[in-house]
Amino acid sequence: MSNKKVSMQTIADYLNISKVTVYKALNNQQYVSDDLKEKILRAAQELGYYKVSGKNLALNNNLAFVVPKRFFLENEGFYTSIFYYLNNFCHNDGLALTLYVINNSDESNCTLPATLNSGSCDGIFIAGEMTDDYIHGIGDLGLPVLLIDFYKPSFNYDCIIADNFFNGFTITNYLIEKGHTDIGFVGNPSQTSSISDRFYGYQKALAAHNLPYNPDWHLVNNNLTTGVYTLETPLPKTLPTAFVCHCDRAAYFLIQRINMEGLKVPADISVACFDNTNLAENSNPPLTTVDISTKTIAKNSYSQLRSRIKDNSLSKQRIYIPCNIVERSSVANIKKII
The missing domain is CATH 3.40.50.2300 (Response regulator)
Incomplete structure (x- = not known):
C-alpha cells in the first residue's frame, strides 16, 4: 500500500459498500451479517487500517x-x-x-x-x-x-x-402556598412528553389539595406544527388567579395577552413557568420559573x-x-x- 491515509471511506470504496456499514462492522454493531463483517475486517487489515485498541474507537471525532x-x-x-x-x-x-x-x-x-x-x-x-x-x-x-x-x-x-412531573407538582404547589386556589395551565400535553408530565404534575398538585381542574382555564397559545406563539388565544370570561405555563415563552405571550385585556401581572393574575431562559429574566415582570439548567x-x-x-x-x-x-x-x- 502507499503512504496515503486509509480511512473507513477507503474500505467502503474498496468493497463498494457504504461507510455506515464499515463503521458498524469495525465497531461490532448489529445489522451487519457475520460474513460481511468478516469481509470488512479482512479488507481493513489488507489495506492497512488499524483501530485503536479498545471498544468502539474507530471514530470520526x-x-x-x-x-x-x-x-x-x-x-x-x-x-x-x-x-x-x-x-x-x-x-x-x-x-x-x-x-x-x-x-x-x-x-x-x-x-x-x-x-x-x-x-x-x-x-x-x-x-x-x-x-x-x-x-x-x-x-x-x-x-x-x-x-x-x-x-x-x-x-x-x-x-x-x-423530572417534569415533579417540577409540575412543585410549581403548582408553590402557587397554592401563595394562596392561589384557582389555577389554570397553558400548554398542550400531546405536544411533548415534557409538557405532558408538567401538566399531570400540575393536576396532581390540585388533587392533593382537593382543588378542581377547570378545563376552561386550560389554554394553548402556540402552533403545534411551527412552534410559533400567538397573542390571539381567547381568554375565558372568568379567569383564574394564576396560571402555570409550560415554558417561559408561553408565559411571556400569556402576559402580553393579559395586558391586552387591561389586566396586570401579578396584580390581577399570577404567572409561573419552566426553563429559566434569558426571556424569564428580561420579561416584564420578570418570571418566577423552574430553573432547568x-x-x-x-x-x-x-x-x-x-x-x-x-x-x-x-x-x-x-x-x-x-x-x-x-x-x-x-x-x-x-x-x-x-
Missing part, C-alpha cells in the same frame, strides 16, 4: 445535534443554549459538533440529512421530541443516540431530562454519549437533572390580601 425547527426558532433560547454548551465541550476535546435543524416536511417524510447518512459522525444527540418514525430512521443508522429533554418508552436510548443538561448529555460511544453494551440510562424554583415578581402572595 464528529458528533451530530439534531433538533426540530419548531424548537430552534431565532428567538428561542432553551435548545440553542444546550447546543452552545455542547459545542464548547466538543471543541475543548477536539471534536466537531454538526447542527442539523430539521424542518416539518423532512420530519414528516422521514428525510434524513445526506451527511448524517454518510457515516461521518460517531453519535447523535436528538434535542426536542420528534416523530417516532424519524427517530426510527436515525436509529437505523446504527449509531449511539441520546435523547435530550424528552423520553420515549418505546425506544431504548439514553436520555437526559428534568441547559449547561447541566449539556454536560450530562455530552458525558453520557461519549461513554455510550466507547461501550455501546452498557445499560441505557434515564438521567434526571436537579431543578429549583427561581422566584421573581410574576407571582403575588394573595394570602396577604385575604
Whole structure:
C-alpha cells in the first residue's frame, strides 16, 4: 500500500459498500451479517487500517445535534443554549459538533440529512421530541443516540431530562402556598412528553389539595406544527388567579395577552413557568420559573454519549437533572390580601 491515509471511506470504496456499514462492522454493531463483517475486517487489515485498541474507537471525532425547527426558532433560547454548551465541550476535546435543524416536511417524510447518512459522525444527540418514525430512521443508522429533554418508552436510548412531573407538582404547589386556589395551565400535553408530565404534575398538585381542574382555564397559545406563539388565544370570561405555563415563552405571550385585556401581572393574575431562559429574566415582570439548567443538561448529555460511544453494551440510562424554583415578581402572595 502507499503512504496515503486509509480511512473507513477507503474500505467502503474498496468493497463498494457504504461507510455506515464499515463503521458498524469495525465497531461490532448489529445489522451487519457475520460474513460481511468478516469481509470488512479482512479488507481493513489488507489495506492497512488499524483501530485503536479498545471498544468502539474507530471514530470520526464528529458528533451530530439534531433538533426540530419548531424548537430552534431565532428567538428561542432553551435548545440553542444546550447546543452552545455542547459545542464548547466538543471543541475543548477536539471534536466537531454538526447542527442539523430539521424542518416539518423532512420530519414528516422521514428525510434524513445526506451527511448524517454518510457515516461521518460517531453519535447523535436528538434535542426536542420528534416523530417516532424519524427517530426510527436515525436509529437505523446504527449509531449511539441520546435523547435530550424528552423520553420515549418505546425506544431504548439514553436520555437526559428534568423530572417534569415533579417540577409540575412543585410549581403548582408553590402557587397554592401563595394562596392561589384557582389555577389554570397553558400548554398542550400531546405536544411533548415534557409538557405532558408538567401538566399531570400540575393536576396532581390540585388533587392533593382537593382543588378542581377547570378545563376552561386550560389554554394553548402556540402552533403545534411551527412552534410559533400567538397573542390571539381567547381568554375565558372568568379567569383564574394564576396560571402555570409550560415554558417561559408561553408565559411571556400569556402576559402580553393579559395586558391586552387591561389586566396586570401579578396584580390581577399570577404567572409561573419552566426553563429559566434569558426571556424569564428580561420579561416584564420578570418570571418566577423552574430553573432547568441547559449547561447541566449539556454536560450530562455530552458525558453520557461519549461513554455510550466507547461501550455501546452498557445499560441505557434515564438521567434526571436537579431543578429549583427561581422566584421573581410574576407571582403575588394573595394570602396577604385575604
